[in-house]
Amino acid sequence: MNCFFTNRQNGVSQGPHKSLNLALHVGDSSEDVAKNREILSKKAGTTNLVFMDQIHSDNIETITNKATNRVLKTDGIITNIKDIALCVMVADCIPILFYDETKKVIAAAHAGRDGVRQKIANKLIQKMVKEFSCKVKDIKVYIGPSIKSCCYEVKNDVTDGFEKYLIFRGKKIYLDIVQKCIDDIKEIGVKEENIETSSVCTCCDKDYFSYRRDGKTGRFCGVIVL
Ligand SMILES: [Zn+2]
Numbered sequence: 628m629n630c631f632f633t634n635r636q637n638g639v640s641q642g643p644h645k646s647l648n649l650a651l652h653v654g655d656s657s658e659d660v661a662k663n664r665e666i667l668s669k670k671a672g673t674t675n676l677v678f679m680d681q682i683h684s685d686n687i688e689t690i691t692n693k694a695t696n697r698v699l700k701t702d703g704i705i706t707n708i709k710d711i712a713l714c715v716m717v718a719d720c721i722p723i724l725f726y727d728e729t730k731k732v733i734a735a736a737h738a739g740r741d742g743v744r745q746k747i748a749n750k751l752i753q754k755m756v757k758e759f760s761c762k763v764k765d766i767k768v769y770i771g772p773s774i775k776s777c778c779y780e781v782k783n784d785v786t787d788g789f790e791k792y793l794i795f796r797g798k799k800i801y802l803d804i805v806q807k808c809i810d811d812i813k814e815i816g817v818k819e820e821n822i823e824t825s826s827v828c829t830c831c832d833k834d835y836f837s838y839r840r841d842g843k844t845g846r847f848c849g850v851i852v853l
Pocket residue numbers: 775776777778779828829830831832
């Protein structure tokens with residue numbers, strides 16, 4: 628198993644988002660994005676990259692065959708097929724990778740505020756259990772760079788369900804969405820020692836794309852492949 632998170636460095640794009648932007652919809656030329664995806668391919672060790680057209684849903688798809696340049700309208704993907712790189716693109720949302728070494732199953736999820744509220748990570752784990760007989764205690768979870776509570780200011784109207792994770796500083800409200808995500812997956816039995824969380828806040832660290840910091844911006848990627 629090979630898994631990693633990219634940042635904005637070491638790409639070729641000369642467009643508005645520079646360097647290793649992997650998203651087609653944000654204004655960089657498609658040629659540059661294609662070259663960046665080739666760089667990603669090399670790092671992943673396969674040309675079978677699967678991307679998601681992420682729609683802030685709790686939809687999760689299982690991939691059962693190889694095909695190149697596939698894009699699925701979903702926020703979670705699972706496979707047990709070797710040589711398929713599952714890719715999740717983000718710029719502040721949480722990229723989550725999953726691995727069951729015993730059953731040799733991998734997965735990737737995109738968890739924004741709506742995804743976390745809908746417990747997409749838990750639903751994905753339940754699908755790994757149902758479709759591949761994974762045991763929750765065997766599943767390792769890698770939570771990649773995302774916006775943290777230092778920067779994630781929210782308005783009152785989006786705090787429903789997150790009451791325990793709000794931090795009040797002066798008149799402002801900040802949300803610790805990563806902790807909420809961790810607590811949810813622990814609640815269904817993922818072991819604490821099997822959860823690895825990046826300490827990077829994408830909004831603080833300019834090596835990463837951040838929608839909150841930059842508005843229209845590129846996307847970096849979480850990738851996992853068997
Ligand atoms: Zn920050």
